[in-house]
Amino acid sequence: MTSPHLDPERQSAAQQQLSGLRFTKGHGTGNDFVLVEDQRGDIELTPDHVRVLTDRHLGIGGDGLIRVVRSQELLEGRDLLEAAPDAEWFMDYRNGDGSIAEMCGNGVRVFVHYLAQRGLVQLAEGGAVTIGTRAGARTVRRTAHGYAIDMGPWSYIDEELALERAADSLVLAAGLQDPRPALSISMGNPHTVVALAEDMELDGLDLHQVPNVDPAPPHGTNVEFVVPAEPLVQEGVGRLRMRVHERGVGETQSCGTGACAAAAAVRAWAGDAGSDQWIVDVPGGAVGVEFVPGPDGAEHVVLSGPAELVFDGQMP
Numbered sequence: 001m002t003s004p005h006l007d008p009e010r011q012s013a014a015q016q017q018l019s020g021l022r023f024t025k026g027h028g029t030g031n032d033f034v035l036v037e038d039q040r041g042d043i044e045l046t047p048d049h050v051r052v053l054t055d056r057h058l059g060i061g062g063d064g065l066i067r068v069v070r071s072q073e074l075l076e077g078r079d080l081l082e083a084a085p086d087a088e089w090f091m092d093y094r095n096g097d098g099s100i101a102e103m104c105g106n107g108v109r110v111f112v113h114y115l116a117q118r119g120l121v122q123l124a125e126g127g128a129v130t131i132g133t134r135a136g137a138r139t140v141r142r143t144a145h146g147y148a149i150d151m152g153p154w155s156y157i158d159e160e161l162a163l164e165r166a167a168d169s170l171v172l173a174a175g176l177q178d179p180r181p182a183l184s185i186s187m188g189n190p191h192t193v194v195a196l197a198e199d200m201e202l203d204g205l206d207l208h209q210v211p212n213v214d215p216a217p218p219h220g221t222n223v224e225f226v227v228p229a230e231p232l233v234q235e236g237v238g239r240l241r242m243r244v245h246e247r248g249v250g251e252t253q254s255c256g257t258g259a260c261a262a263a264a265a266v267r268a269w270a271g272d273a274g275s276d277q278w279i280v281d282v283p284g285g286a287v288g289v290e291f292v293p294g295p296d297g298a299e300h301v302v303l304s305g306p307a308e309l310v311f312d313g314q315m316p
């Protein structure tokens with residue numbers, strides 16, 4: 001079995017380079033992150049640094065890493081700034097394996113909670129702030145129980161195939177006897193949503209291995225396995241249960257963009273029997289997903305849920 005850790009030489013080199021680094025640990029419904037404040041944009045974090053910091057046995061531990069940086073200090077392309085001209089802060093999200101992902105819904109809530117708790121933005125309940133991400137600007141509103149994010153529009157990754165076959169991929173994961181139809185949906189990052197028949201199938205899945213998606217979206221994909229509730233909709237609110245194998249991470253307790261994609265897929269499969277409001281149950285808790293008309297005329301997805309900061313620390 002390949003080690004999940006860096007080889008000892010790279011591990012110790014990265015650890016020395018990280019000496020003295022201050023960090024905060026946070027999570028949103030159990031999707032956990034190492035946050036690094038870098039107001040001046042002068043902390044360079046390589047994939048090895050991210051792997052060392054997020055390693056659950058040799059490091060702090062986390063599904064991903066979030067660098068908190070002022071947009072104007074971004075060393076990356078100007079296009080990221082043009083996409084979010086009103087955003088003072090930029091969420092630089094990395095997956096635990098060091099790869100970069102376009103978007104992270106739970107991460108946005110934890111990122112904004114960090115800004116509010118540290119006084120870097122003034123955000124009273126009901127107030128809103130716009131932040132920058134690699135998928136563009138996101139507006140986040142503080143609610144009584146956490147944060148609600150306008151995640152922008154959802155879209156089929158392969159619309160033609162999806163509409164033609166109501167499923168554009170076939171997915172096989174350990175524990176399933178045969179491939180299942182699935183829909184691949186973009187939330188700025190790629191997701192493939194697989195409908196299962198019952199809870200027993202969901203609980204019986206072995207998500208230690210990357211599920212086999214055919215055809216696989218070009219840059220890989222996060223894979224959500226869902227069981228729609230029975231009845232699907234109660235008092236106007238749809239409900240589903242999900243587990244997720246995240247691209248660049250593995251199984252996580254929750255995935256915000258994945259919950260949005262899962263609700264979009266189950267709503268598409270349900271047709272008129274669906275709803276615009278959903279509760280998505282994940283191993284780490286539950287998030288709300290709502291489909292609303294966006295200011296740009298497209299249908300937007302609003303993700304709502306809690307955010308916690310757990311502890312602060314410093315690398316030796």
Ligand SMILES: N[C@H](CCC[C@H](N)C(=O)O)C(=O)O
Nearest residue numbers: 101104105106189247256257
């Ligand atoms: N956990 C994140 C998604 C991370 C997605 C990342 N694994 C990717 O490669 O797209 C969320 O709450 O939306």
